[in-house]
Amino acid sequence: GAGVSQTPSNKVTEKGKYVELRCDPISGHTALYWYRQSLGQGPEFLIYFQGTGAADDSGLPNDRFFAVRPEGSVSTLKIQRTERGDSAVYLCASSLSPVQALSYGYTFGSGTRLTVV
């Protein structure tokens, strides 16, 4: 596609429920990043995929968070047993590669606003 697509745009869920957030990157972009942006804060890194593998998941806050990218394109961020503190905007970004991102940049999606009530 022309840009990074994230669905749903908004998601309201009850505390304790399971949610999935989807990111569809630009075709051909092998690098994919997930960030979490809490209210009044800048985005914080969660996880980085190079192709199908999670090359760096050091930003995931705990084991309730998990992400996959089985075919090297679409990625899904999964949150189990959601808590009110998980409420945030979840942003996805992609690039051709980490090195090429320096020249060609990252393309961000518009994010999913998750609200846990």
Next chain:
Amino acid sequence: AQTVTQSQPEMSVQEAETVTLSCTYDTSESDYYLFWYKQPPSRQMILVIRQEAYKQQNATENRFSVNFQKAAKSFSLKISDSQLGDAAMYFCAYRSKGSQGNLIFGKGTKLSVKP
């Protein structure tokens, strides 16, 4: 660990005037990249300008320019001839050269433009 600090939660500028947004960072690395991103209400991060640390010349992009002071670890953004469409959140971000590409962001500055 690297950190990025934006000390101005909010700034305001009159249309057609100039405004400067501040950013400082902390790192022990000598080679890195710095970015300014704009985030309008649509939430999509848009790259405004980037600076390579080993380049002493300040980057410019049309009405946007930076004042990069490596020794002081300062990276401010100057917006000239401000336009109503410049109103948004602005984030300063840091990236290690050899990293896997993840960005470290500041908390942002909300810029308002008065007509």
